[in-house]
Amino acid sequence: MDTTIPKYLLVEDHIRQQIKQRKIIDKLPGERQLAAELGYSYMTIRKAIENLVDEGLLYKVPTKGTYVADRKTQKTKTGTIGYFLDSRIAGGLSSPYYSQIFDALQKATAREGYSLIYFTDTNESDLQRTLKKLDGVISTCFPRVEGFIQELKAVVPVVVIDNSAADKTIPSVILDNFSAQVESVDYLCSLGHERIGFITGLEDSDVGKNRYEGYKSGLQKNGIAVEPELVFRGNYTFGSGVSGVDYFLSLEQRPSAIMCANDSMALGAISKLHQLGLEVPEDISIIGFDDINVASQITPPLTTIFVPINEIAACAFNMLQCLIDGKPLENRHIALAAHLVPRGTSAEVAAELVTA
Amino acid sequence: MDTTIPKYLLVEDHIRQQIKQRKIIDKLPGERQLAAELGYSYMTIRKAIENLVDEGLLYKVPTKGTYVADRKTQKTKTGTIGYFLDSRIAGGLSSPYYSQIFDALQKATAREGYSLIYFTDTNESDLQRTLKKLDGVISTCFPRVEGFIQELKAVVPVVVIDNSAADKTIPSVILDNFSAQVESVDYLCSLGHERIGFITGLEDSDVGKNRYEGYKSGLQKNGIAVEPELVFRGNYTFGSGVSGVDYFLSLEQRPSAIMCANDSMALGAISKLHQLGLEVPEDISIIGFDDINVASQITPPLTTIFVPINEIAACAFNMLQCLIDGKPLENRHIALAAHLVPRGTSAEVAAELVTA
DNA sequence: TAATAATTATGCTATATAGCACTTTAAACG
DNA sequence: CGTTTAAAGTGCTATATAGCATAATTATTA
Numbered sequence: 033m034d035t036t037i038p039k040y041l042l043v044e045d046h047i048r049q050q051i052k053q054r055k056i057i058d059k060l061p062g063e064r065q066l067a068a069e070l071g072y073s074y075m076t077i078r079k080a081i082e083n084l085v086d087e088g089l090l091y092k093v094p095t096k097g098t099y100v101a102d103r104k105t106q107k108t109k110t111g112t113i114g115y116f117l118d119s120r121i122a123g124g125l126s127s128p129y130y131s132q133i134f135d136a137l138q139k140a141t142a143r144e145g146y147s148l149i150y151f152t153d154t155n156e157s158d159l160q161r162t163l164k165k166l167d168g169v170i171s172t173c174f175p176r177v178e179g180f181i182q183e184l185k186a187v188v189p190v191v192v193i194d195n196s197a198a199d200k201t202i203p204s205v206i207l208d209n210f211s212a213q214v215e216s217v218d219y220l221c222s223l224g225h226e227r228i229g230f231i232t233g234l235e236d237s238d239v240g241k242n243r244y245e246g247y248k249s250g251l252q253k254n255g256i257a258v259e260p261e262l263v264f265r266g267n268y269t270f271g272s273g274v275s276g277v278d279y280f281l282s283l284e285q286r287p288s289a290i291m292c293a294n295d296s297m298a299l300g301a302i303s304k305l306h307q308l309g310l311e312v313p314e315d316i317s318i319i320g321f322d323d324i325n326v327a328s329q330i331t332p333p334l335t336t337i338f339v340p341i342n343e344i345a346a347c348a349f350n351m352l353q354c355l356i357d358g359k360p361l362e363n364r365h366i367a368l369a370a371h372l373v374p375r376g377t378s379a380e381v382a383a384e385l386v387t388a
Numbered sequence: 389m390d391t392t393i394p395k396y397l398l399v400e401d402h403i404r405q406q407i408k409q410r411k412i413i414d415k416l417p418g419e420r421q422l423a424a425e426l427g428y429s430y431m432t433i434r435k436a437i438e439n440l441v442d443e444g445l446l447y448k449v450p451t452k453g454t455y456v457a458d459r460k461t462q463k464t465k466t467g468t469i470g471y472f473l474d475s476r477i478a479g480g481l482s483s484p485y486y487s488q489i490f491d492a493l494q495k496a497t498a499r500e501g502y503s504l505i506y507f508t509d510t511n512e513s514d515l516q517r518t519l520k521k522l523d524g525v526i527s528t529c530f531p532r533v534e535g536f537i538q539e540l541k542a543v544v545p546v547v548v549i550d551n552s553a554a555d556k557t558i559p560s561v562i563l564d565n566f567s568a569q570v571e572s573v574d575y576l577c578s579l580g581h582e583r584i585g586f587i588t589g590l591e592d593s594d595v596g597k598n599r600y601e602g603y604k605s606g607l608q609k610n611g612i613a614v615e616p617e618l619v620f621r622g623n624y625t626f627g628s629g630v631s632g633v634d635y636f637l638s639l640e641q642r643p644s645a646i647m648c649a650n651d652s653m654a655l656g657a658i659s660k661l662h663q664l665g666l667e668v669p670e671d672i673s674i675i676g677f678d679d680i681n682v683a684s685q686i687t688p689p690l691t692t693i694f695v696p697i698n699e700i701a702a703c704a705f706n707m708l709q710c711l712i713d714g715k716p717l718e719n720r721h722i723a724l725a726a727h728l729v730p731r732g733t734s735a736e737v738a739a740e741l742v743t744a
Numbered sequence: 745t746a747a748t749a750a751t752t753a754t755g756c757t758a759t760a761t762a763g764c765a766c767t768t769t770a771a772a773c774g
Numbered sequence: 775c776g777t778t779t780a781a782a783g784t785g786c787t788a789t790a791t792a793g794c795a796t797a798a799t800t801a802t803t804a
């Protein structure tokens with residue numbers, strides 16, 4: 033008999049082992065029963081259980097009994113949620129789109145008295161330390177972080193945005209990228225454009241694929257053949273916008289308009305055109321995607337697709353709150369609409385291009 | 389005798405009142421003494437005290453006694469710090485400068501296993517709830533939030549950035565705005581500019597004042613008289629850059645160069661000049677301040693002052709960590725240097741303006 | 745006066761006991 | 775068989791008591 037370890041700690045450890053060995057699955061024996069079985073006083077049992085309740089391993093329902101806490105539904109709420117973004121995203125949180133997403137999420141969470149922590153993929157011990165602070169996570173989803181998201185889901189409720197997760201049990205809020213790109217093509221065709229270049233985003237995700245598919249579908253809808261030479265593979269960076277223009281201008285017949293799968297690439301394309309002495313939109317029209325803050329501030333103001341960032345944030349947070357509170361979700365997957373905002377980088381196709 | 393309120397809760401409230409009324413300053417009477425004084429059993433006293441200890445109001449030193457917890461020194465660390473920014477800042481966290489600051493702070497804190505929560509001025513109960521989650525706060529300081537910062541300081545360690553706090557016991561990391569502006573003037577003078585306009589920031593803070601003072605000092609240093617008509621009062625927004633250009637172009641003799649107290653105003657100025665058919669830098673040179681990400685991406689790339697944002701973030705966080713750990717600070721106030729980055733919006737003054 | 749021993753103070757552990765209010769189950773009654 | 779009553783089960787509150795180990799204070803002794 034080890035007299036240096038208090039008995040209540042022995043009881044705590046005994047209960048921990050019973051749970052770990054699945055001898056206690058959900059409901060503990062009553063306190064008086066435990067006292068009889070283990071041969072300790074009732075008050076000692078109560079003290080041990082009280083500590084495990086404080087620790088979050090157990091919870092009590094008065095008059096009913098004591099239960100093993102399910103981490104995701106019974107944990108004491110921290111009042112803090114996390115926003116996860118892959119650390120390989122260029123510019124991270126200082127990139128225009130993601131800083132707007134984060135700002136919108138922060139506002140949505142603050143309205144409900146929640147705090148928001150931003151985190152990226154990190155080592156395991158830092159991750160676990162961070163997750164202990166969180167009631168749930170909203171994550172921008174890309175295929176390359178699916179494993180990571182599963183890891184998050186094992187610990188806390190998760191909602192994904194931008195792309196749906198492969199695991200369809202994870203709720204998602206995404207954008208209808210396809211229809212938005214069709215709308216851009218429609219608009220350019222209404223301006224008389226027939227050679228429309230496209231700088232893709234990354235096609236390793238639905239966002240990238242759907243923006244490209246929307247471009248192609250829009251062309252077909254307007255009776256324009258899809259020409260592979262009018263497609264440049266981009267990666268969402270300013271630099272690939274620059275490279276895209278280099279490529280298009282090397283064609284025998286350059287496009288009269290260029291759609292870019294995001295605004296940063298559109299900025300790069302415009303920069304390069306200006307550098308080469310070409311006018312936007314007089315010589316070539318440019319359309320972006322995202323409507324980042326700067327889009328309306330450059331000269332000329334960028335024609336782009338408006339993304340309802342505040343709505344995405346609010347929607348995702350509402351879904352996460354339902355998960356945290358154990359309430360049912362009405363819809364597990366929501367796709368919000370985006371729409372074209374015509375500004376100064378798009379105009380009717382120049383006359384000499386029509387006749388060419 | 390109210391039989392619906394448990395006695396241990398009555399004891400908890402009694403102790404709370406004693407502390408609030410300063411009848412207990414530091415050390416509580418012994419548990420047995422309290423039991424005798426209040427007429428409850430020793431075990432009831434212990435239970436009440438145990439709860440207050442769990443709550444963080446008290447702490448116990450075995451064999452010595454029970455003490456009132458000093459919030460700043462005895463609290464269990466949460467591993468989370470806050471970044472506070474006045475909610476009236478235009479664009480909030482999605483504005484280029486602050487999103488870069490936040491990103492840099494997040495990286496600096498993550499390196500030490502800390503999490504970062506962004507918060508703005510908010511109602512009292514949300515503030516207290518948020519502060520409970522924090523080990524300390526880094527705050528962008530403006531005169532109008534001095535009171536708020538004092539409130540923060542009463543609860544957690546605080547470090548300020550951008551402007552020093554009036555309360556000089558609060559450590560600060562600021563930028564040498566004065567010398568940076570002198571450098572801009574020097575540079576413009578080396579390009580032959582003699583009429584240099586200045587769009588100020590807000591002069592309700594040292595940042596705004598020092599950028600203006602640096603402009604004036606730079607002029608005097610280069611033997612140029614300071615002309616009040618060449619100064620336009622701005623407010624750091626794109627719109628006031630636009631208005632500044634309107635004002636300068638209304639002068640009989642417009643300036644050949646315009647310095648702006650931040651990049652957003654520079655973007656506005658450029659936009660307006662382009663709108664009016666003027667060329668940058670051919671007709672008017674423009675210099676910004678901050679070197680936000682977009683500065684190098686617009687056409688032409690913006691000449692601006694590079695601000696060592698990563699260094700500010702790391703420095704501020706290191707100071708805060710010392711405060712949290714109770715370590716002495718080497719320097720309480722640090723001013724970091726900024727430097728001019730010449731790009732495409734500045735050039736030699738045009739010939740017709742020199743002769744005019 | 746200094747050193748040593750005894751006493752006191754302190755929070756901690758542990759047991760025993762006797763209810764209370766509420767919920768669920770079983771037994772009794774019509 | 776349905777309804778009512780009683781019993782059992784459950785966590786909760788409250789008190790009393792008797793130590794334990796450690797530190798500080800007081801008393802005693804050399």
